[in-house]
Amino acid sequence: MSKRGRFITLEGGEGVGKSTNVGFVAEWLEAQGLEVVCTREPGGTERGEAIRALLLDPAPQEPLHVDAELLLMFAARAQHLAEKILPALARGAWVVCDRFTDATFAYQGGGRGIAKERIAVLENFVQQGLSPDLTLLLDMPKEAAKQRLEVRLRDRHEQLDRFEQEQADFFQAVRDAYLARAEEAPERFAVIEAQHSLEEVQTQLRKTLSARVTAWR
Numbered sequence: 001m002s003k004r005g006r007f008i009t010l011e012g013g014e015g016v017g018k019s020t021n022v023g024f025v026a027e028w029l030e031a032q033g034l035e036v037v038c039t040r041e042p043g044g045t046e047r048g049e050a051i052r053a054l055l056l057d058p059a060p061q062e063p064l065h066v067d068a069e070l071l072l073m074f075a076a077r078a079q080h081l082a083e084k085i086l087p088a089l090a091r092g093a094w095v096v097c098d099r100f101t102d103a104t105f106a107y108q109g110g111g112r113g114i115a116k117e118r119i120a121v122l123e124n125f126v127q128q129g130l131s132p133d134l135t136l137l138l139d140m141p142k143e144a145a146k147q148r149l150e151v152r153l154r155d156r157h158e159q160l161d162r163f164e165q166e167q168a169d170f171f172q173a174v175r176d177a178y179l180a181r182a183e184e185a186p187e188r189f190a191v192i193e194a195q196h197s198l199e200e201v202q203t204q205l206r207k208t209l210s211a212r213v214t215a216w217r
Contacts, residue, residue: 005035005089006216007130009100012138013174016194017201021138022098024202028209029094037088040098042076045083051076066112073104074122081127101127102135102181110177111170134212136205137182138194142171 008025010018026038043052051072055064064072077100088095101123108114182189190208194201 003092005091005093005095006133007085007089007095007097008134008136009097009102009132010136010138011099011102011106011178012140012194013106013142013171013178015144016138016140017198018098018138020198021136021201021205022096025136025205025209026096028206029096029213032213035093037084037093037095038097039080039084039095041080041100041103042073044076044080044085044097048076048080048083051079066108066114069112070104070108070114070119070122073108074126077101078126081130086130097132100132100135102132102137102178105181106174106177110173110175110180132188133216134208135182135185135189136208137178137189137191138201139175139179139191140193140195142168142175144195 008029010022010025012018022038022040026036029036041048042055043049055069055072055076085095085097104123105116105119109116109119179191182191192201192204192208196204
């Protein structure tokens with residue numbers, strides 16, 4: 001029977017560099033001889049990606065109620081767990097995921113104002129006790145993150161999605177909620193100062209990964 005794999009998540013608000021650094025983390029782990037499955041939320045499966053498109057649509061025909069948004073997040077997560085994450089962990093692969101349930105507590109909890117207790121009910125129902133082994137929280141002031149996001153969108157000729165269109169107070173609430181989560185679970189979280197250069201950020205990531213992988217082995 002193979003040893004269970006490890007589950008690593010990258011979290012943070014818009015523009016902090018998660019997508020760039022998910023690839024870096026996966027490549028670093030692969031260089032250690034590990035099988036790595038790289039995925040994202042919401043999404044990760046064909047049905048999950050369809051839900052993602054609905055959640056991010058910047059111009060829907062009708063507003064999306066906050067409760068519907070929350071339930072869609074967990075619907076996508078349930079499919080993601082069943083089809084990709086749990087099978088990968090069971091065969092011994094390491095899963096690197098761009099966002100997971102901490103994002104729900106930050107965005108739907110902090111940003112939308114949904115009570116943590118309501119989110120926790122769905123978390124327990126869908127995840128059955130599963131939690132990441134390590135969460136890398138890329139943190140930076142919202143003003144700097146906004147500037148990076150604007151540059152990225154301009155360079156890629158992309159438009160703001162439904163979440164990116166939110167106002168400054170929403171993103172501050174998201175950041176505050178993330179940092180509160182990190183404070184509540186310091187053994188799981190590693191806060192990465194993401195306002196620095198990419199090289200400096202990846203040095204922080206490398207050090208954290210090296211320490212954790214050594215301890216786990």
